Amino acid sequence: MISKLPASLILEGGNLYDPFSDTSVKANLLIHNGVIKQIGKVKPDKLAKVIDCTNKIITPGFIDIHAHFREPGREDKETLETGALAAMAGGFTTVCVMPNTDPPLDNPESIRYIIEKSADLPITIHPIGTITLGQKGEELAEIGEMVAAGAVAVSDDGLPVQNGQVFRYALEYAQKYNIPVINHAEDIPLRNDGVMNESAFSTRLGLPGNPDISESVMVFRDLELADYTGGRIHVPHVSTKRSVELIRRYKAKNIQVTAEVTPHHIGLTQEALREYDTHAKVAPPLRTKTDTEALIEGLLDGTIDCIATDHAPHTIEEKEMNFIHAPCGMIGLESAFALSHTVLRQAGASTEKVIQWLTSKPARIMNFPLNGIEENSPANLNIIDPEEEWEFKPEHIHSRSKNSPMLGMKFKGRIQQTISGKKSFKS
């Protein structure tokens, strides 16, 4: 649960890791009223609470550039407040929320609504505005006004901009405001009525398949448009080997493209659907082992820039529907670090690298300040035990929704405590 941080707090004996400069230093940390006051040798203070951080890594709070907090419109699934709680539980102190709310965030007033409504929450919430009015893919939304109001990017979220001309306009126009344009890459007619990855396995389950090319065809279009216009695209939740290969090829041409991968697309495969578990129904769908390996390779070689959760809360009632009709999406904030860390450490990445994919890398995509742990800056910190082994259980979920196929999974690496200004979350 979230509690108030003691007025004076000393973090003792931990390794301070700065992902922006990729440096580690063993040092004590004095936090006073939510502000880092001193780093290094800290004088003992009888009034201060001391946390023993021996063998722990202290990092800046994580940044999630892709989450759904459902407010306004579907507060039964999540609110800005419950989303913030879930974020804190997962070590995230900055979250970008997608605009597919009801109504969608397609004007400056709704952007301001999110910022004002989240002002007193323990984390920083940055809204993403839509590309087009009503996410309809037809007319450009007031991108300039939304950015002026605080939007950090634009995206029509789950509704890909199908019309190439509209997307070209968006890429050209958004350059003026220096924000990334995020397009859920999916060719809708190719997806057809697919509800899982198209494969021998979907044939066996009798479920309509969504082929990997429905993603890569659209990724290819977007890359070509970015190349042609000089615009800046960010590819969300890359899920296929084909897309990784395309992005790698275009990155070599030095065009402005960044990409993210979700923890579930590297940690789970379509095998999770063996028993028709609707919790594992997600868009884009869980793919094959070949794809997860390519995605991990993409992270390791820099083709994919960062990890983002695509935290997508849905009610029990909706997820209890049959497999065709249950909505796509799973929550991910609470399990994001541990799942990613477990999978990526096995693949040879260091804990520090995983931290970069959750801090400095997403910060660069969104133009956030590149500050590490510094004196006189607000304390946005995680205390991480990279070796703790634990099982993900319902009590670890703080989102209003509980739709996670990760329940019961065993993880290595755990966030012991998250500090965000004057608030703290202890696991």
Next chain:
Amino acid sequence: MGALQNRHLIGLEHTPAEDIQKLIDTGFTFREVLERPIKKVPSLTGINVVNLFFENSTRTRISFELAEKRLSADVTNFSASSSSVAKGEGLKDTIQNIHAMKMDCVVMRHPVPGSCLQLSRFVDAVVVNAGDGTHEHPTQALLDMMSIQEKFGKIKGLNIAIVGDICHSRVALSNIHGLIKMGASVTLCGPPHLIPVGIEDLGVEVNHNIDEVIEWADALNILRIQRERMGIGIIPSVREYRDFFGITEERLRNHKKEIVIMHPGPMNRGVEIDSSIADGDQAIILDQVLNGVAVRMSILYLLLAQEEEGGH
């Protein structure tokens, strides 16, 4: 432990070959009952069976109802509106109602793959899958295999072709699983884009040339081509389908060979099959219908009568 390894009949993918054989053999016993003047046995007296149909299927439902009545079970029919399925509602409430009413057995037809497995996890009742979308339809495959065995005296070693729109078929998968387990060779024949991705992994061959397939096969299982798939860009025209995949009188005459013709029904006469072929000597389509009742009696008997004796 009942007479079969699994407590439910969800699909043939997870039904062992010896159980498939037992279901077919017991089917012949009940076939004999169906030839008697009084076609009824008391095997399931006192057992409640509900036929739960979320989709119209007159033939399958009547076949099950007949099988249940001839085993002296108490039968309840329940048809849910297809609009409740479209909205994704229904299954959970239905499950809870069945649970509360203490039904012994649920026979379910549902358009969504996986729904029978979902049902079997939440009810005490024995679940029989009467077709879950494009996933499995095990009772149809069992009646098809029983008909093959009746005709040939065996299944093992035979060449069986399944012809038509495999992608949208509710009967193809179960037939494939069953026939392969029983030792038959299976070839699928149809327009290339209506053959599901990766189907070869199940151990079948794919050949898009119907004449080669006819030369190879001992029996053709011809699937219904749904007229609603025509004219929306999937199948160009009836004429073209007939020319390249249709089982026409002329085509079979050209081959000059004995071949057994099967069809799970309902048929589109003049589309995937000529009327004269469907009604001809080579066809065992009406035997399939009768065997359908017999094999469903066998399924219910082996799942339910044995369970009672076992003291469940």
